[in-house]
Structure formats: structure tokens, C-alpha cells
Amino acid sequence: MSEIRILIVEDDPLIAADIEQCLNSIDYAVSAVVYNYADAIAELKDRTPDAALLDVNLGEEKDGVDIASFIQEHIKIPFIFLTSYADKQTIARAKKVQPAGYIVKPFDERDLLAGLDIAMYNYAMLQNAQQPKLSIIAINKVLKNPLSQREFEILEALYEGKTNQQLAEQFYVSVNTIKTHVYSLYTKLDVSSRTEAIAKIRRL
Amino acid sequence: MSEIRILIVEDDPLIAADIEQCLNSIDYAVSAVVYNYADAIAELKDRTPDAALLDVNLGEEKDGVDIASFIQEHIKIPFIFLTSYADKQTIARAKKVQPAGYIVKPFDERDLLAGLDIAMYNYAMLQNAQQPKLSIIAINKVLKNPLSQREFEILEALYEGKTNQQLAEQFYVSVNTIKTHVYSLYTKLDVSSRTEAIAKIRRL
DNA sequence: TCTAATTTCATACTTTGGGGTGAGTAGCAG
């Protein structure tokens, strides 16, 4: 296996440089260092890394937890929070996005490496044990006609055993609309019933 | 939910007291504080806690990783390592026993709480993850009316996304028979559609 | 800006599934 490429998101250039140097000395490779939300998203889309180190506080309205939300929704990579705020609110908010790890500033090289190592390991464990959550990117990779966001959302609910009526209520649209979505979903998945669709998705 | 009872294993009484005080101030309860391997094992057997904080170095031949091995083999609770050694060997050895978390000394209250919180959360995630093998024994354990062999076979096929017609062909019986089986299957599973049944089974 | 894709909704029709009842057969345990 080649080196693990890590994205660093940290608004303080000094700390960022410090982390970069620290990681470069070992098994990890730094894929990029960015200082704000927008650049982080761009990097994640463009050169998807294998993991991300996220500073929670970025000195702007969008913070590290927002980036984590993006990762959780769109990409399947582990991420670790770096923060100087270890208060209950921050932790509660951070937990919701299921971070692989959490490192509290100030930290030294050993904290970073140990935390990173354990986090990556735990994440690998989770991946092996956990039945994979649905990922639109993963699904679209095996389809000629990619699913739209809406179709994917409907697929998720469908996967949970919901009926068309329930889907209609959940998404505040008419049953007819749901039917249309479900129908085109079947076409794209090349199946002809919800149970078939579920079975196909389960096989990933 | 009652408080989470935590066992602390730490040979330094000062640090142990510090941790105890720190935990007592929040959602966690300290079940006991012990200073060596033997006492730790005794405590684990006697008043099994919900989680354990393990100092790696205990100043004797048996260390925290040994305790972790014991926990992993005999008890199913999450444990977190505390250590001042964050070298590769220690980490490698610690990883083998799948710790829920890893906290590097020196740490302060925030490190401890954040690490503990995240570790417990990750552990809960792991526990919830299951392998998708269908087992009639496992399923019947959670049902008041156990499934018959035939019903289980039909459930398996249903889980694969088959229609009633396909089931009929597969089992060389009439569609009506399948319907009857599926109907009693729903009754026993307490669901009212195949997709619901599939979702329920997937959640085990 | 203008198009292409997405999302929304409708109508109409067919097929499949869900719910309920009744009933015949086989096998096994008391």
C-alpha cells in the first residue's frame, strides 16, 4: 500500500506547517494544506485524500464540523478533529458527524501520531464491521446513468423499508412524484421492484 | 440511562485521584480505582464496569495491554489506554487489542473527557454493526413466535429481492402457498410489507 | 442567457402484494 494521503485544514499557518512537517517525517503524506472551508471542499472534491485533519475553528462562519458533514455525506474517509475548544457543545456537535478521532490543542508530535494512528485503525475496524452506509458516489461509480441527489435520498428511505406513501410524507411531495422518482431509480439501477433494488444496493 | 461506571487502572495514585475527580464531575461514575494487574482483574470479574481506563505502564511485568487482553477475551466492554509512551512499539502492541481510544500523557481534563466521550461513541458504533448473515437462531431469539424452517428459507429468498412468483418457482409450490407463508412471516415479524421485513431483518 | 437536467405533478392502466378465511395433507408426541 502506498502512503496515506492526508488533507490538513488549519487556519493557523504556523500550526499547519508544524503538522505538515510532523507528518512528512513518517508514513503519512500530506495531500494538501488549506486554510478555509471553500478550499477544503475543493480539495476534497478534486484530489480526494485518504483522511483529513480538521481544525474545528477556522475563523469564519463555516467551521471544521461543516467540512466533516460534507465528508460524511459525500466521501467516505476518516477525519480527525483538532481543536482547542473541548467544551460540551463542541464535543456534542463533533460527535454527530462521527469523527475517527479528536485531538485537543495544544498537542505535540506524539499526540498527533498516536491519535492519527489509532483513529485510522479504528476507522478501518469500523469499515470492516459496519454494514456500509449508502454513498451516492460509490453507487454512481457502478452505474452508467448516475443517480441525482433526490433519487439517492429516496433510495435511502426506500432502503429503510418505507412505502411510497411514507416517502411522499417524508419528502413533502405527492405520491405521484415519488412514483416517478422510484421508476427512474429502477431504470438506472436496472431492477424492477423495490426489493430487487434493495438487494442490489446491499450487494453494493 | 444510569451513569456509566468506569474502572480506573493507574499505578500513580496522584494521577488516579486526578482522573477520579475529573470523571466524578460529569456523566461518568468511577466504579473503582486500582493500582495493579491483579486488582484490576479481580475488579473486572467482581463488579464488571461499563468501561475501563487503562494505564499502559504499571511498574510491574504485567501491564495495561495485558489487562486489555483479558477484557477482550472475557468481557465485552470498551477500554481506553493512557500512556506516556507513544512510540511505535507501544502503539502497535496496543492496537492489537483494539482499544476504543488512546490518550497520551500528559493530558488535562479536556483531553480526557473528549477522548472518553469519542471512544465510547465509537465503541457503541462498532457494537451496532453486524454481519449480514441470516441466522434462524438469531432471528428466533428476538421473536415470540419462532419462524419455522420453511418460513426462514422463504425469508432468505425474500431478502434477496425475489417476488412471490420467483419464490413459487424456486420452492416448487404455488404462489398461494408462498403468500400464506409470507403472510404468517409478516405476522411473526410484526411488519406489513416485504421491504419493512427486509429493513427489520437488516437491523437484526 | 439559454439550454439541459432535475424535480415536481398528473392521469391512466396493469400487475403484484397484502389481508383474511377455509381447508386438505403429512408427521410427530402424548
Add this chain to the structure above:
DNA sequence: CTGCTACTCACCCCAAAGTATGAAATTAGA
């Protein structure tokens, strides 16, 4: 022998899902 359970099948009705077509509003991208 008798009851019990599992398995089989049939018939009914209605609800839900699937198929097809058309079309409006919205959004995103070139």
C-alpha cells in the same frame, strides 16, 4: 387415536406498487 404443528393450496377483495406518457417549474451549468 388424537391433537398439534407445519406445509400445502384456493378464493376473494382491495391496496400498493409498477409502467407509461406528458408536462410545468426550477436549477445548474456552459
